[in-house]
Amino acid sequence: MIEIRSLSAKLGGAPVLHDIDATIAPGRVTALVGPNGAGKSTLLAVIGQLLKASAGSVTLDGADLSDMPPPERARRLAILRQNTTITPRLTVADLVGFGRYPHSGGRLDDADLRIVDACLAELDLSALAGRHLDTISGGQRQRALIAMTLAQTPRALLLDEPLNNLDLGHVRRVMEVARTRARAGVAVVVVLHDLSIAARFADALIALKAGRVFAAGRPDEVITGPTLSALYDTPIDVHEVAGSRVVLT
Amino acid sequence: MSRPLLVTGLALAAASAVFLTLGARGDWSFVLAFRGEKLAALIVVGSAVAASTVAFQTVTGNRILTPAIMGFDALYVLIQTLLVFGLGGVGLAALDARVLFGAETALMLGAALVLFAWLLRRGADLNRLVLTGIIFGTLFRSLSGLLNRMIDPADFAVVQSASFARFNSVDDRLLWPAAAVTLLALAALLARHARLDVVALGRDAATALGVDHDREARRVMVLIAVLVSVSTALVGPVVFFGLLVSALTHAVAGTWRHAVLLPLSALLASVVLVAGQTLFERVLSLQTSVSVVIEGLGGAVFLILILRRAAR
Numbered sequence: 159m160i161e162i163r164s165l166s167a168k169l170g171g172a173p174v175l176h177d178i179d180a181t182i183a184p185g186r187v188t189a190l191v192g193p194n195g196a197g198k199s200t201l202l203a204v205i206g207q208l209l210k211a212s213a214g215s216v217t218l219d220g221a222d223l224s225d226m227p228p229p230e231r232a233r234r235l236a237i238l239r240q241n242t243t244i245t246p247r248l249t250v251a252d253l254v255g256f257g258r259y260p261h262s263g264g265r266l267d268d269a270d271l272r273i274v275d276a277c278l279a280e281l282d283l284s285a286l287a288g289r290h291l292d293t294i295s296g297g298q299r300q301r302a303l304i305a306m307t308l309a310q311t312p313r314a315l316l317l318d319e320p321l322n323n324l325d326l327g328h329v330r331r332v333m334e335v336a337r338t339r340a341r342a343g344v345a346v347v348v349v350l351h352d353l354s355i356a357a358r359f360a361d362a363l364i365a366l367k368a369g370r371v372f373a374a375g376r377p378d379e380v381i382t383g384p385t386l387s388a389l390y391d392t393p394i395d396v397h398e399v400a401g402s403r404v405v406l407t
Numbered sequence: 408m409s410r411p412l413l414v415t416g417l418a419l420a421a422a423s424a425v426f427l428t429l430g431a432r433g434d435w436s437f438v439l440a441f442r443g444e445k446l447a448a449l450i451v452v453g454s455a456v457a458a459s460t461v462a463f464q465t466v467t468g469n470r471i472l473t474p475a476i477m478g479f480d481a482l483y484v485l486i487q488t489l490l491v492f493g494l495g496g497v498g499l500a501a502l503d504a505r506v507l508f509g510a511e512t513a514l515m516l517g518a519a520l521v522l523f524a525w526l527l528r529r530g531a532d533l534n535r536l537v538l539t540g541i542i543f544g545t546l547f548r549s550l551s552g553l554l555n556r557m558i559d560p561a562d563f564a565v566v567q568s569a570s571f572a573r574f575n576s577v578d579d580r581l582l583w584p585a586a587a588v589t590l591l592a593l594a595a596l597l598a599r600h601a602r603l604d605v606v607a608l609g610r611d612a613a614t615a616l617g618v619d620h621d622r623e624a625r626r627v628m629v630l631i632a633v634l635v636s637v638s639t640a641l642v643g644p645v646v647f648f649g650l651l652v653s654a655l656t657h658a659v660a661g662t663w664r665h666a667v668l669l670p671l672s673a674l675l676a677s678v679v680l681v682a683g684q685t686l687f688e689r690v691l692s693l694q695t696s697v698s699v700v701i702e703g704l705g706g707a708v709f710l711i712l713i714l715r716r717a718a719r
């Protein structure tokens with residue numbers, strides 16, 4: 159359980175998040191949505207302690223994340239950033255192996271290697287394990303970065319736009335992996351722009367607008383024409399197709 | 408065991424054997440002791456410059472930077488100039504070399520630590536550190552230039568010869584303390600190899616993996632400052648050599664692991680220095696050119712790296 163209380167944050171001196179309150183329950187996939195610049199990435203960075211809050215607190219299972227020693231935090235919480243550049247010439251397996259660093263300190267034992275292999279397989283990367291990151295496609299790279307966060311075997315999994323560059327098959331696969339983790343008791347947060355995907359795979363939504371929580375609740379509460387139209391300041395229709403909501407602009 | 412490490416280790420053994428024995432005449436125990444000390448000096452300096460450059464590039468996330476860019480070389484020349492200015496060339500020569508070495512090392516280390524403590528306070532980033540280093544370097548250079556205009560031309564020659572690395576004429580009384588400090592700092596650096604691997608992924612990725620990037624950077628910078636201060640005080644300023652060796656290391660290592668990169672860089676640097684010195688001193692009978700040639704090569708690597716980056 160991630161609890162966010164009265165959280166504010168600044169970027170370059172300018173306030174970006176204002177007094178955010180939210181609870182992210184384990185066992186569910188929580189979609190974080192909102193327009194460009196709303197503060198989604200900033201919120202994930204603050205939860206993951208990549209950025210200091212200017213006020214408020216974030217706790218994971220009752221423990222304040224800002225007080226937690228970094229190695230312990232990294233064993234409990236994993237974060238995929240929206241943009242990641244990796245300069246060293248790593249193979250896909252090397253990269254995913256780094257996900258075990260908080261547990262292994264850099265020396266992977268058999269159990270670590272089994273976890274790495276399983277995460278590679280989960281994201282359909284087994285055949286690419288030995289390839290260097292600079293010789294694979296954008297979507298393949300994105301999957302490798304996701305696999306690295308899975309290899310951390312965290313209690314809280316924060317994914318910032320994990321579906322970037324992914325084809326339809328892998329979109330589904332990643333969302334199903336997110337669900338599987340959630341069902342296993344992990345608190346999963348996924349930043350999404352595709353609200354039809356959110357409607358299909360998320361158990362809860364938090365909508366941010368201009369650094370504030372605009373709406374939060376179950377998908378059927380948040381994914382409605384009026385709410386989304388106001389959130390994005392553009393006319394949006396929501397239709398029911400084959401038992402799932404489809405969002406049209 | 409990594410293959411490049413093994414091959415380079417063998418190459419160093421071979422180069423050292425040639426260095427110790429080629430063209431030697433007379434009393435072998437004397438020749439070996441005399442040349443042995445020179446060999447040790449080359450290896451100490453090569454290892455210190457190489458490993459500190461590799462670590463520096465990892466921490467700053469930039470393969471074009473070297474510690475020299477923080478103004479170390481310029482600071483050393485300034486200290487030399489100040490000493491000549493204050494004591495005169497003759498007075499300087501009369502000073503005990505150990506005292507001078509200790510003072511130079513302490514001054515440079517002190518300056519580096521003050522710079523880091525000031526710059527790496529919470530929130531200060533490495534780009535600022537590097538930029539400030541460049542500015543300090545320029546400042547130190549212009550101060551030296553100013554003083555040089557005011558000193559005796561004969562004394563100026565002393566300053567001038569101190570402005571280039573002298574691999575050849577290392578004082579044997581300084582060698583062993585320098586070697587001991589270098590060895591300790593290298594061991595401390597190597598002990599952090601796994602964390603350096605994570606730091607190389609960049610600030611955010613390292614933080615996400617539970618490595619306190621800024622604290623790690625500060626600690627590694629202290630070790631780098633020790634290595635560079637000692638080696639500069641021992642042989643003088645080396646600007647581009649570190650760049651040459653680090654580019655070479657990353658090219659042949661075939662790995663990103665610092666457990667290999669750090670020792671490999673030390674071995675490669677030692678091979679280049681020992682082989683270069685053998686070639687220049689024993690084969691071509693030239694006295695001082697090895698540092699000039701090595702710096703020239705390093706400078707060429709620097710230009711290539713810059714141009715390649717510009718072309719991208």
Ligand SMILES: Nc1ncnc2c1ncn2[C@@H]1O[C@H](COP(=O)(O)OP(=O)(O)OP(=O)(O)O)[C@@H](O)[C@H]1O
Nearest residue numbers: 169170172174193194195196197198199200201240
């Ligand atoms: N370094 C910075 N300095 C100042 N403001 C910044 C900085 N980085 C981002 N911002 C601002 O902070 C706000 C929130 O940015 P953030 O990246 O969290 O948005 P987001 O919701 O993730 O958007 P997107 O959907 O485009 O990824 C934006 O208005 C952005 O302009």
Ligand SMILES: [Mg+2]
Nearest residue numbers: 198199200240
């Ligand atoms: Mg974002």
